[in-house]
Amino acid sequence: MMAKHSPIGLFDSGVGGLTVANALHNILPSEQLVYFGDTAHLPYGDKSKEAIVEYSLGITDFLLAQKCKVILIACNTASANAYEEVRAHVGARAVVMNVIDPVVNQVCAEENGTRTIGIIGTKATIDSGTYEKKILEITPRLQVSSLATPLFVPMIEEGFVFDDISNAIIRSYLSRRELVGIESLILGCTHYPIIRNQISRFFDFNVNVLDTAQIVALAVQKFLSENDMLSGQPAGDNLFFVSDHTPYFEVIANMFFNEKIHLEKNNIWK
Secondary structure (H helix, E strand, O other): OOOOOOOEEEEEOOOOOHHHHHHHHHHOOOOOEEEEEOOOOOOHHHOOHHHHHHHHHHHHHHHHHOOOOEEEEOOHHHHHHHHHHHHHHHOOOOEEEEOOHHHHHHHHHOOOOOOEEEEEEOHHHHHHOHHHHHHHHHOOOOEEEEEEOOOHHHHHHOOOOOOHHHHHHHHHHHOOHHHOOOOEEEEEOOOHHHHHHHHHHHOOOOOEEOOHHHHHHHHHHHHHHHOOOOOOOOOOOOEEEEOOOOHHHHHHHHHHHOOOOOEEEOOOOO
């Protein structure tokens, strides 16, 4: 295992994982983060399982080379399709975590009379059935309704948020029958917290839209604390890598972290 002061590594296909990185930064300011956005291959949601596994293992090797003590798959699509493969590949070299299990555990622990839960995500995440299967294994009395919302990721990556275009796309998806009558909504993609307020507004704030990034960050904090893995020294600078440069990535990253960050292009696929 890596030393306690080693960084936390996390990856996503693009800017979405920055929602989790920001939550981690706020909750665990003494931890150094190493983020990798695979912008050369985004979005993952329309890729085959085999391709998602290949990309995930390649990024995992990069994060292991950065001596990360934790590798957090900060992408629901990769968590649903490549978690077991990444965990087997890493072995005892680092801790591997995903963004699905913490959300499922919280939903089931805090069911509080909720009977109908909606899930939105990429095609690959929804088609995998991972959320629904895990929820019903723990709490079979819940009704789970899933809907693929594939345009959300490219919409966000292209910077269409808080405008008429994004509102129209959000309205088109969320008005579908699959989500009628839901009481809680799981944002099954780490991109989606960026538009969480718009989603809540569509439902007139009558649906509990879960802050999934916060849930995941708290789960990481709990794990590190319980296993005596919290850093005992000030964090080094957070590192941000992308496999292909996209201007909007840097804009979002700077917005989240309230500071000018250094974004380094590193195409590990060459």
